[in-house]
Amino acid sequence: MKTNRSSVRLIGLGILSAIAASLCCITPVLAILAGSAGLASSFSWLTPARPYLAAVAIVVLAFAWYRKLRPAKPSGTPPDKLECACEENTHPSFFRSKAFLLIVTLFAIAALTFPYYGKVFYPDVKKQVAIPPQDHIQRAELVISGMDCQACEKGIKYVLSALPGYVDAQISYQSGEALVTFDQVKTGIVQIDSAVNSTGYKVVHHRILTTGSTFHDPSLH
DSSP: OHHHHHHHHHHHHHHHHHHHHHHHHHHHHHHHHHTOGGGTTTTGGGGGGHHHHHHHHHHHHHHHHHHHHSOOOOTTSOGGGSOOHHHHHSOOOGGGSHHHHHHHHHHHHHHHTHHHHGGGGSOOOOOOOOOOOGGGEEEEEEEEESOOSHHHHHHHHHHHTTSTTEEEEEEETTTTEEEEEEETTTOOHHHHHHHHHHTTOEEEEEEEEOTTOOOOOGGGO
16 A cells, blocks of 8 residues: 555656746746736746756656556565555556556646747737837847746737837847837836836846847847
């Protein structure tokens, strides 16, 4: 019985580690869908630990599969080392079955890879952007902390698109920078900073670009 209980605990540890590894990217999607953008980066503090949590999830689930698939002990094994015979002879519960372990493993894979496809869950905002007169167009370069994946980029862009005068936003989580184009008559850098900060990510620096200034995005090279 102890073996079965430890297997369940092992599976639980694996799934919790997998979820924790991607919480920093899952939370922004849930926050936007729930209309609570301020919760978007609630778990961004887990970002540095993601590789370790992912490794724990993989190792734990691999070990759980090993225990599930390993050959039965030979009949000559001393009685004091045999597991309870009732565990082998009775039909195991669903939560101790291979089917449940397979479901958990697939869920863990989905959680671990969420940062690579999470952006598709953001609402597709069909906003008709009116291009302002050339002398109204302003561009600002922002340095944003806390971004970790494409889901982070999509969440910030989603919030910025709701601002009056919004024209476009190019955001890179790799470089931690964003280039926002807007109508300076309808909105300003204060409103832009506030919109980004409302998601839980933080604008640590901004710079208004003058004519001829360029925006350098290392992730595009």
